[in-house]
Amino acid sequence: xxxxxxxAWDKLNSEMLQxxxxxxxxxxxxxxxGDTLESKDIDLMQYTGLKDKNDIEIYxxxxxxxxxxxxxxxxxxxxxxxxxxxxxxxxKSCPWTSLDVLIRAYKIEVTGNVH
Numbered sequence: 667x668x669x670x671x672x673x674a675w676d677k678l679n680s681e682m683l684q685x686x687x688x689x690x691x692x693x694x695x696x697x698x699x700g701d702t703l704e705s706k707d708i709d710l711m712q713y714t715g716l717k718d719k720n721d722i723e724i725y726x727x728x729x730x731x732x733x734x735x736x737x738x739x740x741x742x743x744x745x746x747x748x749x750x751x752x753x754x755x756x757x758k759s760c761p762w763t764s765l766d767v768l769i770r771a772y773k774i775e776v777t778g779n780v781h
Contacts, residue, residue: 669715673725674708675781682781685710709781714744714751714765719773724765726751727780733773742768743780 672685674695687696693705711727718724724744730753732740742753744765751765768774 669713671713672710673713674703674710675727675779676703677707677709678703680781682779683708711779712746716751716765716769718776720775722776724751724774724776725779728776729778729780730768731775731777732768733775735772741777 672688672695674683674685674697675681676683683697685695686698688710689696694702695705695708695710696702709727711725714724714726716724718730724730726744726746728744730742730744732742732753734740740753740755740757742755742763745752745754747754747762752762753765753768754762
């Protein structure tokens with residue numbers, strides 16, 4: 667079973683934080699160190715349940731390098747669309763590819779995130 671967890675970009679302090687508790691009713695997010703922020707002050711990113719070739723967890727909003735064994739590679743953003751996590755690239759003729767398919771077919775490496 668996939669572990670459901672989140673991280674959040676703190677817009678006020680420009681830092682990535684690990685989420686320990688979501689309070690959807692009150693719109694608050696609690697972090698590992700005990701501080702709480704309102705949901706309007708963060709960008710919440712869900713863990714995909716997948717890891718890259720270096721055993722790094724892949725989250726929504728991550729930038730991944732897709733090595734297709736050719737001389738070049740593709741850079742894609744991990745997004746959630748139509749009920750699944752996908753790699754997205756404006757440069758591809760078919761810009762959306764299921765992250766599950768990418769992981770099985772290619773070597774994937776997290777190189778950063780959208781923030």
